[in-house]
Amino acid sequence: MTAISNKVINRLTLYHCLLKYTCKGNSFIASSKIADLLDLDDSLVRKDIALCGVLGHKKQGYVVAELKKSIEQKLGFSDRKEVFIIGAGRLGTALIHYADFKDYGIDILALFDNNPNKIGKEEGGKRIISLEKLPNLISRINIKNIILTVPPYAAQEVTDYAVKYGVRFIWNFTPTVLKVPKSVTVYNENVISSFMQMQNSKNK
């Protein structure tokens, strides 16, 4: 299995959403239809699909069910990925209630917070655990992924602990730039950047 770029991953995920929701009634779909809905070039769509090993049918396009399944396999939606959410504020709890995660193999095991009023309670069927227990649980359960939804001032400290005890991937929802060793990956989910990029399309 060849490595694919982040841009391809992003497009394949969108194709999947498109097949799952927007075009769920159809049995076939043409590259030009996908391209049209996502404002892409149709040959780019065919190239992406070729990466998934799916063959189309002349005059008809691709079999929706087959394409959907192949994208799932290519992107590893059924591989189980265990995750801790750190920060049980509004965003953290919104994410734990996001039911779709489990369809993509993203298994959120627990939330962590240092607010005594929250500790011990449940959100979306998951326990809110004291931050003090984080290091121990990361290493014991061998957690590699965390979702960071703490306030900005706490982000670096929590990161340092998580990294020290073995975390490798940090999905950073805080607006801070985290210092981590080269072996750790930070994915910055920066809402301000997203909004500005959206506005940038004014030149349409």
Place this chain on the structure above:
Amino acid sequence: MTAISNKVINRLTLYHCLLKYTCKGNSFIASSKIADLLDLDDSLVRKDIALCGVLGHKKQGYVVAELKKSIEQKLGFSDRKEVFIIGAGRLGTALIHYADFKDYGIDILALFDNNPNKIGKEEGGKRIISLEKLPNLISRINIKNIILTVPPYAAQEVTDYAVKYGVRFIWNFTPTVLKVPKSVTVYNENVISSFMQMQNSKNK
């Protein structure tokens, strides 16, 4: 003012976060420092900064306060952008409480929902208004931007209304692919895609 690519916008926003939080104590910063923290090439950082019209100082780097301000100007953080949030669920309310928005000129005026138990209440100091009133308010206040945080099955219908009454930019937090005219911009905030991209960095 020249148009800049979305990639540049994303990096400049991250530089800004870095200056605002991570390096707030320093008066100077070198391109190599920024590059190191964000895992980029230093000449790329210098090119980005040059786009903002900021000149550095040999042997010292850039003046933090000046660079920060120039990024704000280049990206238009002080231009006021009025927004409606549609869908007052967990994610919609999490976003309205995101205090940072106003620092970037993003002014959320109200939330919309069709749940009678929510309508009339407030969240984060903003009214939750009935969805029925959306078309009228979009055209009356001349709203161009909406944040879409409704359930997937409602996404297309709400979009059609919003577009009909004048919305031009849709920040789509639902996992659906929306059908819109070419004149309308959809920015897909797809969390699944983000997570998969993060995991993709395994080849580090």
Place this chain on the structure above:
DNA sequence: TAGATTGTTAATCGATTAACAATC
């Protein structure tokens, strides 16, 4: 058949990296 669509190659475009003179 004629038209629609794929699969794929070659051409183009844009973004990143390498390199280095200038200079504080």
Place this chain on the structure above:
DNA sequence: TAGATTGTTAATCGATTAACAATC
């Protein structure tokens, strides 16, 4: 001075688009 850093050009790399033969 020597070392560090910028600003910028040229080279490279990667991603997208154009084009079109194949064929259902």
